[in-house]
Amino acid sequence: MHLLNLGILAHVDAGKTSLTERLLHTVGVIDEIGSVDAGSTQTDTLALERQRGITIKSAVVSFPVDDVTVNLIDTPGHPDFIAEVERVLGVLDGAVLVVSAVEGVQAQTRVLMRTLRRLRIPTLVFVNKIDRRGARDTDVLRALSERLSAAVVPMGRPTGLGTRAAGFTPGLDPAAVDVLADHDDALLAAYVEDTVGRDRLRAALVTQTRQAEVHPVYFGSAMTGAGVGELISGIRELLPASDGDPDGPVSGTVFKVERGPAGEKVAYARLFSGTLRTRDRIPFGEDGREGRITGIGVFDRGTDTRADAVPAGRIARLWGLADIRIGDPIGVPRKAYGHVFAPPTLETVVVPGEGTDTRALHLALTQLAEQDPLIDLRHDEVRRETSVSLYGEVQKEVLQATLADAYGLDVAFRGTTPLCVERPAGTGEAVEFNKKDGNPFLATVGLRVDPAPVGAGVAFRLEVELGSMPYAFFKAVEDTVRETLGQGLHGWRVTDCTVTMTHSGYSPRQSHAHQGFDKSMSSTGADFRGLTPLVLTEALRRAGTQVHEPMHRFRLDVPVDTLGALLPVLAALRAVPRTTETRGAVCVLEGAVPAAQVHGLEQQLPGLTRGEGEWESVFDHYAPVVRDPVPQRARTDHNPLNRKEYLLNVTRRVGG
Structure with a gap:
């Protein structure tokens, strides 16, 4: 039996969890469809999710489609919980992106599709709520093509839009050949010669969907079931099955951690290779942690059941790994996506x-x-x-x-x-030598800080020979550099820089007659961990840092006659419209606004636009703070900016 790990993603309220319920009902896993409003769905199991009617935590449920077992992962739609979505992306074989036929393409829809395309995750689009008043098809298809991807392929057409009788008539749109031919030269040649048959077109659709080059679009309703059968057929036919050798080395990824009834940790993991068995002792993380599997749960027909083993391709719940953390690799690490969405701002x-x-x-x-x-x-x-x-x-x-x-x-x-974040404004160097100039640590550390391109993060380099001192001391310096950069000159995380170690030195153990080794006169990792913050902070001080604040890109659709009242408010909140377009009685503004002002602007918008304003925003970049005073963040470390205070806190050997 084939396996498929499928993610359901959407902007909040597009009907993602309702679609999950309908899928489970259609394939016979549940007898009665749960309601988001009533708090009776299969995947929204937290009391808070049921009370609020939103998904907060990702949840896994399994169902069969002919010879394919689908592990479906329902993810949050609200942008405040995008971190949950991020963790799921690394374990998916394919995805269904849900779009509302009434609201159309929304801010989170675009964020999700951009990410799915960048990660090349095969994706189907389901346009939901065709039975609702105001449902649209042509406009939504145009928006999908213009704002998500030009490579969308309608898999049929909706009928009876906006009524309870709304349905979906399947049939590959003749225009699909234009989209498919863009990715297939042979198909294009056959198209020009008018020799493209139905079977060849379907085969091209399957291949290109599995390669994440095109995105089939279905219309339907999670409430009535219209179009859901066709979507299920598309999931089975068009999305790729899991691969992985069950006899290979164990390799997996943890994407969720929760606490069981007794407070024990339970890890949700996708296994990419090998087979895990109860009582196996396995390495996990990248820092040498190990643990013994005491229990395994797998997902089957809407429930999770205990198992003795889990093979490659499956998702499992694992007990016994007390030190496990989200994002940890299990067994042999594989290339990870890293962060695909912006961090919290x-x-x-x-x-x-x-x-x-x-x-x-x-x-x-x-x-x-x-x-x-x-x-x-x-x-x-x-x-x-x-x-x-x-x-x-x-x-x-x-x-x-x-x-x-x-x-x-x-x-x-x-x-x-x-x-905020800090970025180096220039280059700065500092060095402290072992046993010189009031250095109380048995270590020599020299560091240079250089600016790096935006988005580069932090890199650590060596300009000294790796064999000039024990590797553990270099590791202590690098780890402490990364930790110290969590608080820059103004207290914010320092990013986009390269830190180079320019000097190194240590005191080796020395043997004295009749006394053995004198440990008090030899260097330890603690010496390097203690000295590095002083040196790095001094290098940062000489380089200088610039504080940058988070900025959101926004789109605002408002009645034209409300601009007079709206623009002064935007200016007061430091929002900067960059493009303005009038479409009849509606004006579309796009621009940038500080993240700190987004919530206040959202609260004021209904009153300023008679409730007709439509706002969407997403983190875009960090911009230099040019106002005074520059934002400061209180320090929580031993404050290496104050040498005397730092040494008093770190060591009793006060010097300098």
Whole structure:
């Protein structure tokens, strides 16, 4: 039996979870279709998901289609939970992107399709809600072609749009040959000679869909079932099955971690190669961790069942790996996608309610960070504060509700602030030598900081011989460099730079007669970890850094006669329209706005546009902050900017 790991993705409220229910019902896995509004769906199992009617965590459910077993992963649609989607992408064989026939292509739809195309994940498009008033077909197809991909292939046409009797008549559009011929020279030649047969056209469609070159489009309704049978046939025929050798070396990826009833960790993993068995001891992560599998669960016909083994191609739940983390490779690491969406651009401080146990709060937040590492807990020991990173206000509300419902903890939050970054403004160097000029550490470290292109991240290089001292000392320097760059001169994460080690030196163990080795006079990794922040911070100080704030790209559709009231508000919020286009009575503005202003603008928009304004935005880039004062972030480390304070905190051997 073939396997297919399928993701369902969409902008929020496009009907993604309802489509999952309809698919399960159509193939006979469930007898009754659950309702998002009633909180009775198969995949929205969290109490909070049922209460709010939105997907917050990815969920897996399995169903058979003839000789294919489909592991379907339902993902969140709200942009605040895009990190959940990101983790799922690396385990998919194919995807269904759901678009509303009423709202059409929305902001998140474009973000998702751009990512699916970049990662070359074979994708079908399902235009949902054809039974709703206001449903459109021609306009939606045009928007798909113009705003998502020119390589869309309609697989039929809808009938009875906007009525309960709406249906879908399958049939490959004759114009499909134009799209397919763009990717197949032989097909193009046959098309010119008018010798393209139906079988050849269908074969080209299968090949190009599996290669993520074209995207078949189906119309239907998750509520009535129209078009869903045809979509299921497309999933079976057009999307590629999982591959992988069950007899090969074990290789997999963890995309989700949750806690079981007894508080134990349960890891969701896709296995790409090999076979995992209970009681197997396996390596995981990239830092030498190991664990023994004590239990395996696999997904089958709408439920998950215990199994003794899981072969390549399948998704499984794994017990026994106490130190497992999201993103960890299992067994032999394979090339990972890395981050495919922008990181969170906002943060807020968690404020314990009256009587809230701060230790219990810390534990709860730590467990939630296991499930979503991008919330990036940050503890300020001086102020006794904990901050979290966020994508938006809805995520903050969900975090608050989760702490209350799952842990019984009452918390509030301070105002949300933007997460800036720092980039080096120039080149800076610094060096401290072993046993010289007040250096209390038995180490020599020299570092140079150079700017790197935008998006390059952080690179570490050596200009000294790797054999000039033990490798563990070089590793200590590199790890500490990356950690120290988490807080630059203004307290923000430093990115887009190259740090080069220019000097190195250490004190080897020396033997004394009748005394053996004198450990107090030999270098340790702690010496290099202690000295590196001082050297790196001084190099940064000499290079200088520029603070950059997160900016969103926005699109705003508003009535023309509301521009007079709207434009001054946009200017006050530092939003900069870059293009303006009038389409009849509607004006379309596109531009950039600071991430910190997005929520406030969304709240004001209905009043400024009589409720007719349509807003969409997505993170686009970081822009230099040119206003005074430059945003500062409180430090949570030992503050290497203040040498005396740092040495007092790090070592009793005060010097300099």
